[in-house]
Amino acid sequence: MLELRVADVATPCAGVRSVTLVGDGPLPSYPPGAHVGLEWAPGRLNPYSLTPTPSPRGPTPRDLPPGLDPEEYHLSIALRPDGEGGSRRVHALAPGDRVRATPPRSSFPPVGTAAHHVLVAGGIGVTPVLAHAAWHAFWGNSFEVLLVQRPGVTPHAADLRALAGDRLARATDRTAVPALLDEALRGAPWNSHVYTCGPPGLIAAVAATARRAHWVADRVHAEPFVHAPATGTPFTAVLRRSGREVAVGAGESLLDALDRAGVAAPRLCRQGVCGECVTEVAAGRVEHRDTVLGDDERDGHMALCVSRAAVGETVELQL
Amino acid sequence: MTVPEDVASYPFPLPHDTYRISANVEEAGVERATEAGAWGSTMLHVGPDHAEAIVRRRTIFGREPRRFVAAPHARAASWDAMLWLLERMARERPGEAQLEGDGARRRWRNHRLGVEAEFVVGDDASLPEHPLAFAAAQVEEDVVVLGDRGDALWLDAGLVTAASVWSLAFDAGMSFAELHRPVPGDEARRVFERAERFLLRLHPGEAWRRLNWGLQLDDEADLSLDAFPAWGPRRAALDVVDPGREVFLRTEVQHLVKLPLTGSVLFLIGVRPLSLGRVATVPGWAGRLASVLETLAPGTSAYKELDTLGPLAAEWLRRQAHAPAGAAAT
Amino acid sequence: MPGPDVSGPPPRLVLAVGERAGAAAAERCAARDRVRVVVSADDAATVLDAELPRLTTGWRIVGVGTTADAAAVRAAALARGALGEEVTVWPLDDSWRVRVHCGVCHHQGESRRDALAACPACGTALAVSDQESRVHGAVLGVPRA
Known part of the structure; x- marks a missing residue:
């Protein structure tokens, strides 16, 4: 630390x-x-x-x-x-x-091979986008910024303008967003990548627009700043080291339930991305929802923040 | 009796009597004791023949420019790798190398090699050559930069003059999985899949290391495909008269660094050949190497091209164990 | 090039090497596809450099020709930033000839798969391996003593 x-x-x-x-x-x-x-x-x-x-x-x-x-x-x-x-x-x-x-963690890097970068920011999602824009400006990479902004509540709008100049397009009205995305993504030069940081609705809108314009998924990148709830069917987690049983409710994640029970477990992103909370599973089938574990690692491990026991299962953890 | 420096600081790679391919990574920069001494407190090796090693790779690279590759998109990662290497060298050998200046303009001094350079970070024109080639000329290790994108690692740049039966120019642009396609069997393949996931998950600035090993004839580190005409015929003929002098254990000290500015992976390969005669001066090493060679899985033996050389070396090592003291000295 | 028509499948730039490949491409292509026919696989890079700046993201690239030629088109596309998923090949033959990359001198020539060949440039005897580089569009020729 x-x-x-x-x-x-x-x-x-x-x-x-x-x-x-x-x-x-x-x-x-x-x-x-x-x-x-x-x-x-x-x-x-x-x-x-x-x-x-x-x-x-x-x-x-x-x-x-x-x-x-x-x-x-x-x-x-x-x-x-x-x-x-x-x-x-x-x-x-x-x-x-x-x-x-913690020292810096990288979860939302630019793709070096891209010929052009489309950066989309909504609300406070402007923060990593600003870092991307500064990076591209320094290295001379081609980029543009789409800023979805409600009047008065987006920080760094002036900083972005200073960096991006006329490569910055803005939508201040929600109804203007689809046209802004459509124009940018349908007209993006060959070998573009798009990066979105903002609320889940904006991320979904960018992904849908990109898909309609035939972009493959590997060109579409996002960092959500609102954690999607890791909810589902209730289940029980058995903690091997203490023998305790923790009930996980339908509306909470396994990590939430462990917190409630006062059990210390490492975590960081709470989105199944960083791998910090990956824990050994001694028994029980898991419904994996993370994006960090490889197939062979899923056998015997789970990400506490997003993954759950498979329906009807109890998981036993090395905790 | 004092242990000679090359043996005392040797990173003997075999901790057990048997061997199978594994990721075997550990934290970098941590000193590890051996039966003969210790190694590993630094990441960049500077041995007694440091200057010769640097000149040797300069000569190879000067003659064969294809020992260096750099994709245009690896520019930032190459600067990242260069700054990491120069800072590391300055930190590990403050009396011999310095990197000064904290703004864009930096001054590099390598007294051991008589190199002085001033450059502007990110400005390619401020260096006499590509940043990665410049940095590679300051260290003994081969350097490779792997870009992290699309949930995979890609060989984006490198300067390699001591490859072991591979060629940088052919491997350029490959994914980590493609690079390791020749590994033997599903188990080894899974080891490399796990290794890639491990590397992808490292945090910026983290450094790890692993050891790899093999046997070779003579102490020439350059066993690249490019140099095959120089070493291939002799290896095929295998006309070994004195294994103690002619057969070498080749240990590769591999460092894996998640570069701080780009998240690319810097892969450093330091080659340390040690003659079997030298190995035999440390009875624990000789015994373990012989045992490993005798019990190697057929797939691994073929992969490491040890089907003939392995038994030959093992037999010689066993003979030394029964020979009168002093007979193994070379 | 206008942005892709979002109603149907992705539009394709189809690069055919040789007359036979051109005919095969014309047969399989839709009106929305762009077909370009080149004489030699070595021309693929030049054509892509001219075509790609006119395309938008979303276009796919198809290489048509012998296995070796189609692989060369794919290699040129990958080198220009195409992702694996965006490039397909329509090989015209049953792949018994491949492009072989000499591990010693890096010359590329064609040979039968699983064969022994001599590098036409440096003369080294090569075993044609199955280690393939998609960015070279070639398999490794491993030197043999």
């Missing part, structure tokens, strides 16, 4: 807090679209995207690759009053406060 100090806080727009974190000297480099897991309560981490260092000349100095040997980490976090508490804790941070975070 990195021991960091809050150097500055700002409110770029209503409901969003930007936080500048520093360490002792340069911090670990990170790829575009990377996040850190910020510890908001002991053992509880939330992933937040790293955005490029702002500067008077734009969001990043053009003379150094974004993400290389940063002096500071910049995060912008939307307040979720009904969330578990992570965003409320971040919004309460003040300069001088100490926080702990």
Whole structure:
């Protein structure tokens, strides 16, 4: 874990807090679209995207690759009053406060072979998209940005404009989104990739538009910032080490149920992507919903955050 | 009796009396004790013949430019690899190499090789050659950059002058699965599938290592397909007179680094040949190598091209164990 | 090129090597497909460089010709950023001739599968292996002493 100090806080727009974190000297480099897991309560981490260092000349100095040997980490976090508490804790941070975070994790990188990158951002999803845009601007890659914005609530809109110039298109009205996506994706040059960060509805709309324009799935990338609930049929998990039984309700994930029972389990993305919560399964068939385990690894392991026992099964975990 | 340096620092690769292909990865940079000494506290090897090794690979690369490949899309990853290698060298050998400057302009000094260069990060024109070729000229290890995309790794760039029966120019552009297609059997294939998943899941900046091994004639590290005319006929003829001097254990110290800026994987291969005569000076090593060679699965033996050389080496090692003390010294 | 017509299957750029391949392509193609016929597989790269900037993402590429020629078209498409799923080949023969990449001098020539051949450039005896490089559109010729 990195021991960091809050150097500055700002409110770029209503409901969003930007936080500048520093360490002792340069911090670990990170790829575009990377996040850190910020510890908001002991053992509880939330992933937040790293955005490029702002500067008077734009969001990043053009003379150094974004993400290389940063002096500071910049995060912008939307307040979720009904969330578990992570965003409320971040919004309460003040300069001088100490926080702990994982080193950068990469889950949403650009595809280097693309001839053109279409970046789609909705709401606070602008944060990794900003990092992608800064990266492409530095390396001279072809890109465009589609920003779905409700007036007044998108941070970094000015930063994006500074980076992307006339390569930025905006929809401020929900009804304008389909046409914006359609035009961009049907007209995208050969060998484009599209990257979306935003609410599930926007991600689904981009995927559907791309599919209609005959894009193959490997060209469509997304990072959801609202966790899809890992719900399903209730089941029981037996913890081998303690012999305890934990009942998992229909409306919660196995990880939620373990939290409720006070059982410590590692986790980070809570989307079945990062692999942090992968746990050994001693018995019971699993309905796998993650995207991290290979077929041979699924035999005997599960991602606690999204996967569940198969209907009618009990899973026994090495926990 | 003092143990000679090449033996004392040798990364002997066989911890058990039997061997099967496995991922066998462990954390990089951690010192590991052996019966003869220790190795592994650094990731970049600098041995007594460091300068010769560097000149040797320069000569090969100068003569055969196809020992270097770099896809145009590997530009950022190549800079990432270069900065990682120079920083690593400076950190491990602060008296011999320095990388200064924290902005875009950096100055590299490698006193051991007499290299001084100033460059601008990301500006290809500020270097005398491709960033990956520049970095590869500062280290003994072969370097390969694997891009991470579409849930797979792809050979995007590299400078390799000591391949063991493969060719970088042919393998360029292949996926990790395609690269390892010649491995023997389903079990070995699954090992490489797991290895790829492991590499894809590493976090930026993490570094791991593994050892690979084989036997070869003479101590020439370049057993690439490209150089086949130089070593192939001799290997086929197998006219070995003195196995203690002519047969070498070839250990490859492989490092796997998830590069911090791009998430590409930097694969470093350091080749360490050690004559059987030297191996025999450490009785534990000689015994284990002989035992491994005697019990190798047929598929693995064929894959490593040990069907003839293996029994020959094992027999010689067994004979040394019964020979009078001092007979094995070379 | 206009954006793809979203109502039907993906539009295709069909690259046929040789007259016979051109005829086969014409027979199998729909009106929406673009068919280009080249004389030699070596021309595939040039044609793709001219065609691809006019296409949008969503187009597929088809290589038509002998097994070796179709593989060469696929290789040229992959080298220009096509994903495996976007490229198909329609081989005209039953694949007993392949392009062989010499492991020593990297010359490419054609040979029978599972055969021993001499590299026409450097003369090394090669065993035609089954290790295939899709980006070279060739299998490895392993040198033999």
